[in-house]
Amino acid sequence: MAGSKGKKGKTGLIFFPAFDWAISPTHPEREERLLYTRDQIFEEGLMDLPQIEEFKPRLAELKDIARVHFCVPDVEAQVTEAHLIAAGSTLTLADALESGQIRNGFALVRPPGHHSMTVAHGNRGFCNVNNMAILVEYLRTKYGHKKIAVIDTDVHHGDGTQEIFWHDPDVLCISFHQDGHTLYPGSGFVNEMGGPRALARTLNVPLPPGTTDEGIHYVLDNLILPILDEFKPDLVLNSAGQDNHYTDPLANMRFSANGYARLNEKLSPDLCVLEGGYAIETALPYVNTGIIQAMAGLDYSHVREPDFEPGRFVQSETMKREIESTVAQVQSLWDKRDDLVDVALSELGDFYRRRKRIFYDTDMINENQEEAVRLCPNCPGYTTISSQGQRGYGTLNNVYCISIPRHACSDCKTDAMEEYKEHIEDRKYSYVYLQDKDRDKYLIYNVRTRNQKSY
Ligand SMILES: [Zn+2]
Ligand SMILES: [Zn+2]
Numbered sequence: 001m002a003g004s005k006g007k008k009g010k011t012g013l014i015f016f017p018a019f020d021w022a023i024s025p026t027h028p029e030r031e032e033r034l035l036y037t038r039d040q041i042f043e044e045g046l047m048d049l050p051q052i053e054e055f056k057p058r059l060a061e062l063k064d065i066a067r068v069h070f071c072v073p074d075v076e077a078q079v080t081e082a083h084l085i086a087a088g089s090t091l092t093l094a095d096a097l098e099s100g101q102i103r104n105g106f107a108l109v110r111p112p113g114h115h116s117m118t119v120a121h122g123n124r125g126f127c128n129v130n131n132m133a134i135l136v137e138y139l140r141t142k143y144g145h146k147k148i149a150v151i152d153t154d155v156h157h158g159d160g161t162q163e164i165f166w167h168d169p170d171v172l173c174i175s176f177h178q179d180g181h182t183l184y185p186g187s188g189f190v191n192e193m194g195g196p197r198a199l200a201r202t203l204n205v206p207l208p209p210g211t212t213d214e215g216i217h218y219v220l221d222n223l224i225l226p227i228l229d230e231f232k233p234d235l236v237l238n239s240a241g242q243d244n245h246y247t248d249p250l251a252n253m254r255f256s257a258n259g260y261a262r263l264n265e266k267l268s269p270d271l272c273v274l275e276g277g278y279a280i281e282t283a284l285p286y287v288n289t290g291i292i293q294a295m296a297g298l299d300y301s302h303v304r305e306p307d308f309e310p311g312r313f314v315q316s317e318t319m320k321r322e323i324e325s326t327v328a329q330v331q332s333l334w335d336k337r338d339d340l341v342d343v344a345l346s347e348l349g350d351f352y353r354r355r356k357r358i359f360y361d362t363d364m365i366n367e368n369q370e371e372a373v374r375l376c377p378n379c380p381g382y383t384t385i386s387s388q389g390q391r392g393y394g395t396l397n398n399v400y401c402i403s404i405p406r407h408a409c410s411d412c413k414t415d416a417m418e419e420y421k422e423h424i425e426d427r428k429y430s431y432v433y434l435q436d437k438d439r440d441k442y443l444i445y446n447v448r449t450r451n452q453k454s455y
Helices: 032-041 062-066 080-099 131-141 159-164 213-231 258-268 282-296 317-335 338-346 410-423
Strands: 010-016 050-054 102-109 147-151 171-178 201-207 234-238 271-274 350-362 365-375 383-391 394-404 429-436 441-446 451-454
Touching: 010 032, 010 080, 010 282, 032 102, 032 159, 032 282, 050 171, 062 131, 080 131, 080 271, 102 282, 131 147, 131 159, 131 234, 131 271, 131 338, 147 213, 201 213, 201 317, 213 258, 213 317, 234 258, 317 338, 338 441, 394 410, 410 429, 410 441
Parallel strands: 010 050, 010 102, 102 271, 147 171, 147 234, 171 201, 234 271, 394 429
Antiparallel strands: 350 365, 365 383, 383 394, 429 441, 441 451
16 A cells, blocks of 8 residues: 555645635634644744655646536636645645655645535535545546545545545545534435445545544544555545544544544555644644654654643543444445445446535535436446536526546547537536546537637
8 A cells, every 4th residue: 555654755745824815804714724833833843854845836727627627617717826726736746746756745725625526616615626636636647546545534524525536436535524413514424435336435434523532543443444455545645634623613523633643644645635624723733743743754742732631532432332333334335345336237227317406505505416427338437417506596507517537438438529519509508518537628618608618
């Protein structure tokens, strides 16, 4: 398995606090999230160490975004420069990793991304575009990686990342989080496990509010690490949210900075991308310092919050049994993943279809989707999504999206192109999209003006 253990080289860091981007001036997702962390890291002298190298961020290209998202009406409308820099930071570290310049890296950037899904009508859960998914698709397109594992350790379910890779058996998405019955976005249950061809390559571990370091390390040691050993990904990526911390104002968990650092040491991710974490002074500086030291192979045992005493948080027997039972359920899904896929495919025809409703809490948009995936015997199959975004009484946009996967067969390519030609004539839609991952070309057609735009 890939990882930093035994690897040579430095740990790459990028800080990008995004001074000019905030949902509102008093919103918890604001620039101070990273400023205290930066102070703490400088105070600890981490930046002077030979094991650590700071990189300057770059802008992601619009194409890097279009490779993942159908942005409505176009990429420019959904991203600011801050979004492009946050996403671009992860790509800078990807290049440094691939060239052997670093052994691992951590993009400490905002705005976060893991609630952003394939179609982006607006902002949900503080996210417009999914930095992690943009990183995954970049690594696959530019460096030819096939199997990638994304481990989401944010307290909120990584519902956007899950949705983007739902049908992809080569991206293993594991998210542990506070139980969705008790926290936004209200999803991430054990029975959410991927599309028919990728069953149990999406795994969710909902945890009871109040879960401590002990509980999370139980999940890591008994479920996540053994599954990674079996999956054997080219790369392990970590959506590193820090809102499981016991002082986080938006959630109810009991993790410590030391628990997070140990988690990082065991998981040994190649790249980490910051997600949430809103305890600006009491958690983020300590958690981030601990993670960076663990990534750089340094001693992090002294990293401790000023008010933390060992044994402060004790997990109840009930909680312990609940976590053990969830881990056993997820493990059994993973163990029978191939059978699950065989059974699902035997019951389906040429296409798999589903309807979805997606709520954008930040922008108050409701989206209705109808998705179809061709269950092609010769390739991963093309996908179409018909999507309507609505706010209040008005329809924002009615769009049609077509995605051609990498290594698509010629039948799927031809049929997907036919769908595009047919739908650009359909006045029902305002925009029609063609995402051709095989050729790395991305088209947007404005049905009213008859203009086509490409990335
Ligand atoms: Zn979060
Ligand atoms: Zn095909």
